[in-house]
Amino acid sequence: MNTKQRILDAALTLFSQNGYANVYVGQIAEAVGIKAPSLYKHYKSKQDIFQAILDEMKSRYDAQAAALNMNGNNAVADANTFAAVSEDGLVRMGMGLFMYFLHDDYAQRFRKMLTVEQFRDPDLAQLFGRQYADEPLAYQALMFSMLEKNGVLKEQDPNVMAIQYYAPIYMLLTMCDREPHREAELTVLLEQHIRQFSRIYSKEDNV
Amino acid sequence: MNTKQRILDAALTLFSQNGYANVYVGQIAEAVGIKAPSLYKHYKSKQDIFQAILDEMKSRYDAQAAALNMNGNNAVADANTFAAVSEDGLVRMGMGLFMYFLHDDYAQRFRKMLTVEQFRDPDLAQLFGRQYADEPLAYQALMFSMLEKNGVLKEQDPNVMAIQYYAPIYMLLTMCDREPHREAELTVLLEQHIRQFSRIYSKEDNV
DNA sequence: CTTGACAGCTAATTACAATTAGCCTATAAT
């Protein structure tokens, strides 16, 4: 019934594993349980399927972004948002981000697909960069600058703190993408990273 | 004359930009200045060209690794190797790594190619992980553990330090791959990262 | 000087994958 959606789903799975060019429309159709020509009742071409995936992902992303900056008309988080962030808070936040990116069905497949297609088209490169680098970094830089103002953290460049906090999370994520059997080991390292980060930057020097 | 090599070179360029499946043997041939069928005098198939690139890269990599562990039969660096590493030393090392990966002809293309093909084959995934994650991390963890012993750095988990040092470098590298016009801006951030890292972890607390 | 292998070419051949044509059935609206 909801064939149109199931096509996108199957296509995303296949594209993320093999890349656009290595996937045949027949495979997508088979995964959905129909024959290749029937796909064309729903999308006018293979490229059109790819574009539909992108569009859906963009709108999900926008929705999520809108949800984050939620306070009605206020575009950015204010100091109070982060007032109560502790070491455990940072751990929760980082692990949550990580687990979401790693296990959420759409998030993981979409990330892999973009990884694999990013150099073919500047638009994709930009989308990728925005979604997995610039936006998270900006958000976290904001967070850290708040935490400094609140006297929780040492006064250091928040942009640098953001990349030192986030880049390891992202790297561990890509390592899990490549070698899922190492998830347990890498998750441990992730938590150690966040705790050490928090300890090192926290103002009460408990080193 | 050295057509065989020039084929690899052209193929690597194209594969890294478009991915294996999007490159036609005719394009490779054209880049070399011959016709497609002539390729088959040198390689027995398109797949064979891909494999030859991998083989060459593996051997380059092994050579480089061998050069690093140079002391004749001694497999790992000893404490003295890192005795004199200062903040500026760390900066030089990190920026050097970065610039090499970013601008070296082979290094950059090979990295992009692997990025784009990594999920298609577990062997490629493993190769990628080893080359761009596990090996650098192991090397740097070793370095940091030495620097701790020497009393230069605070005593913190060296594996964590390694990922906090290296992951930002790698992330900035991939950002430059995607959006080369941002190189200047990102290079600044890179240097700030390393200096801040060094300051934060150095034992004489100059915060 | 002639022979063979090397490296190139043009012209098939083969294979296969995307898409189109045209037919069929069920179901929902008129």
Next chain:
DNA sequence: ATTATAGGCTAATTGTAATTAGCTGTCAAG
């Protein structure tokens, strides 16, 4: 009840890309 539409199918069609066949010129070794 009739009909239009949605969504499926099989059987073309089209296009293209990898590879093979088979010819040619060059040049080094005998």
